[in-house]
Amino acid sequence: MNPGRCAACRYLRRRCPPDCIFSPYFPPNDPQRFVSIHRIYGASNVAKLLQQLPSHLRTQAADSLYLEAQYRIEDPVYGCVGLISLLQQQIHEVERQLAMTQAEIAFRARHPQALESNSLNNVGNPSFSNQASSWFM
Numbered sequence: 001m002n003p004g005r006c007a008a009c010r011y012l013r014r015r016c017p018p019d020c021i022f023s024p025y026f027p028p029n030d031p032q033r034f035v036s037i038h039r040i041y042g043a044s045n046v047a048k049l050l051q052q053l054p055s056h057l058r059t060q061a062a063d064s065l066y067l068e069a070q071y072r073i074e075d076p077v078y079g080c081v082g083l084i085s086l087l088q089q090q091i092h093e094v095e096r097q098l099a100m101t102q103a104e105i106a107f108r109a110r111h112p113q114a115l116e117s118n119s120l121n122n123v124g125n126p127s128f129s130n131q132a133s134s135w136f137m
Helices: 007-012 031-041 043-052 055-074 080-110 112-121 126-135
Strands: none
Touching (some): 031 043, 031 055, 043 055, 055 080, 080 112
């Protein structure tokens, strides 16, 4: 095999022309990059897409296509949208926890004696200690 061929031309078993649209984005030392993209989008579609883009955007497009193809292979139903959804759920949960913590801080700032008097009245009360520990979770 010719070591000068890009991963795309090597995978497609063809000669790599000097003006190959794939060679800048699919180096021969990373064949899996092209294999993933070819499996999801097809070589012809990727070539058309890259040719239509200005040259300064092609690297970002190739990177994006690779990542999206990887996520589509890992999760055929949702692809990268599944990861985005999971991250959004995590953000909402952390925002909810932040709001609860901020409310607790505001409450304690306005009523510093409330926690002290409750802790003195409820020494040994397991329900109070559970309630107090839940404020910090």
